[in-house]
Amino acid sequence: MTLKFPLIIVGSQWGDEGKGKIVDLLACQADYVVRYNGGNNAGHSVVVNGEKFKLSLIPSGILHNKKLFLAQGMVIDPKILIEEIELFEKRGVKVDLMIDPRVNIVMPYHKALDAATEVWKGKKATGSLHLGIGYCYEDKNNRSGIRFEDLISPDSLKERLKTIFPLKKLRIEKIFGQKFNLSINDIYNEYFNYGKKLKKYLGDVSKTMQETLFRPTSLSGLRGAKSTKVLFEGAHGTFLDGIFGTYPYTTAVYTIAGGVFPYVGLQPQKIYSLGIVKSYTTRVGNGSFPTELFGKTSEKIREVGEEFGTVSKRPRRCGWLDLCLVRTAIRLSGFDYLSITKLDVLSAVKKIKICVAYKIGRKVIKEVPAMMNEFSRCQPVYKEFKGWKKDISKIRKFKELPKEAQIYIKFIGKQLRVPIKIISVGAERNANIKNF
Numbered sequence: 001m002t003l004k005f006p007l008i009i010v011g012s013q014w015g016d017e018g019k020g021k022i023v024d025l026l027a028c029q030a031d032y033v034v035r036y037n038g039g040n041n042a043g044h045s046v047v048v049n050g051e052k053f054k055l056s057l058i059p060s061g062i063l064h065n066k067k068l069f070l071a072q073g074m075v076i077d078p079k080i081l082i083e084e085i086e087l088f089e090k091r092g093v094k095v096d097l098m099i100d101p102r103v104n105i106v107m108p109y110h111k112a113l114d115a116a117t118e119v120w121k122g123k124k125a126t127g128s129l130h131l132g133i134g135y136c137y138e139d140k141n142n143r144s145g146i147r148f149e150d151l152i153s154p155d156s157l158k159e160r161l162k163t164i165f166p167l168k169k170l171r172i173e174k175i176f177g178q179k180f181n182l183s184i185n186d187i188y189n190e191y192f193n194y195g196k197k198l199k200k201y202l203g204d205v206s207k208t209m210q211e212t213l214f215r216p217t218s219l220s221g222l223r224g225a226k227s228t229k230v231l232f233e234g235a236h237g238t239f240l241d242g243i244f245g246t247y248p249y250t251t252a253v254y255t256i257a258g259g260v261f262p263y264v265g266l267q268p269q270k271i272y273s274l275g276i277v278k279s280y281t282t283r284v285g286n287g288s289f290p291t292e293l294f295g296k297t298s299e300k301i302r303e304v305g306e307e308f309g310t311v312s313k314r315p316r317r318c319g320w321l322d323l324c325l326v327r328t329a330i331r332l333s334g335f336d337y338l339s340i341t342k343l344d345v346l347s348a349v350k351k352i353k354i355c356v357a358y359k360i361g362r363k364v365i366k367e368v369p370a371m372m373n374e375f376s377r378c379q380p381v382y383k384e385f386k387g388w389k390k391d392i393s394k395i396r397k398f399k400e401l402p403k404e405a406q407i408y409i410k411f412i413g414k415q416l417r418v419p420i421k422i423i424s425v426g427a428e429r430n431a432n433i434k435n436f
């Protein structure tokens with residue numbers, strides 16, 4: 001059985017599940033790759049022939065020379081996008097990109113507000129990277145944003161800045177008591193140049209995608225699917241969803257599969273989804289983490305799994321696989337397929353645990369509760385497994401995995417009841433056990 005398209009890839013934990021690698025792997029089967037949420041706070045790493053590519057805005061399909069789309073649900077820091085484009089152009093890769101005019105642009109005052117807020121929050125800081133993403137979304141929702149269409153039109157850029165900027169400056173200086181030295185002209189001059197460079201990528205992603213996925217087959221208005229294969233790349237992970245995630249330690253966007261419809265601008269329709277499940281759990285920043293490990297095992301997983309932020313370099317918190325998280329992610333996004341990643345990392349530990357349920361007092365539950373006050377009281381119920389302590393990174397067939405690793409994977413499959421299509425056993429593009 002092959003994987004069906006259109007296909008959306010979603011992280012089932014707190015991000016960094018290895019989505020970049022799986023998108024890169026599946027992009028070779030796709031024609032178009034679309035990124036539709038988040039900004040450059042979501043980092044992906046893809047390894048090809050030993051070379052590591054770090055991407056934050058450009059979809060991972062770039063390494064297969066696919067047509068790439070940045071849909072309106074994203075926010076873009078133009079400086080970072082231009083840097084990523086130039087990185088590939090210097091290597092002789094043509095960047096075939098379309099950016100939706102409705103995309104919101106990250107401005108210098110978003111970053112300044114972000115930094116000022118974190119200082120103000122002190123110990124309760126959310127661990128934001130001061131990239132201004134949250135504040136850019138705030139403006140988007142409050143209709144005070146600067147969109148891609150403004151960035152590429154000098155008159156409109158100046159007009160929007162004149163309306164929006166004075167209030168931002170007041171807020172940074174009078175409310176947060178921080179200095180903000182840039183003037184409207186400074187910002188205009190810098191951003192005008194970004195606009196000039198990016199203008200050629202303008203296109204209506206919503207309309208293009210809708211026409212790609214569906215075409216009228218008869219005058220009766222019936223529609224039939226076209227054969228162009230579209231891969232939607234979701235950033236972050238389910239529990240970083242701004243509403244269904246572990247609020248308030250989340251991003252500002254929907255990260256669940258359904259977000260793809262408004263964020264691209266698509267009619268409701270069947271889009272297949274593949275959930276990425278890392279064989280253990282990691283989390284960046286603050287917030288409850290029921291299966292978190294401390295001490296030697298945690299350090300071992302962090303070191304072997306290279307669990308340090310792609311963008312931030314911060315050490316990620318590490319813990320055992322938590323099926324309550326994944327079950328909830330399956331319910332929220334309706335995964336048709338799963339991919340288990342980084343199984344090779346667990347070769348480093350002797351005994352492995354999986355959290356199968358939570359206890360809150362005497363109550364046993366199997367999903368993440370709706371209320372975060374309850375989530376913070378959840379105690380994990382574990383099932384213990386023997387480790388395999390063997391290098392599995394060269395294995396390409398399930399039957400060739402050590403018995404203990406087979407038992408581990410089969411248990412996950414049985415508990416979650418969604419077909420496991422890819423088991424990733426190394427960072428390299430071809431280090432996979434494929435079942436499709």
Ligand code: GDP
Binds near residue numbers: 046310343
């Ligand atoms: P994403 O944000 O979900 O795309 O994940 P990141 O790229 O932030 O983090 C995943 C990291 O794990 C990257 O450095 C990948 O190169 C690496 N990686 C992905 N899959 C595997 C795997 O199966 N084994 C190992 N050892 N590393 C992997």
Ligand code: MG
Binds near residue numbers: 015016042045310
């Ligand atoms: Mg990441």
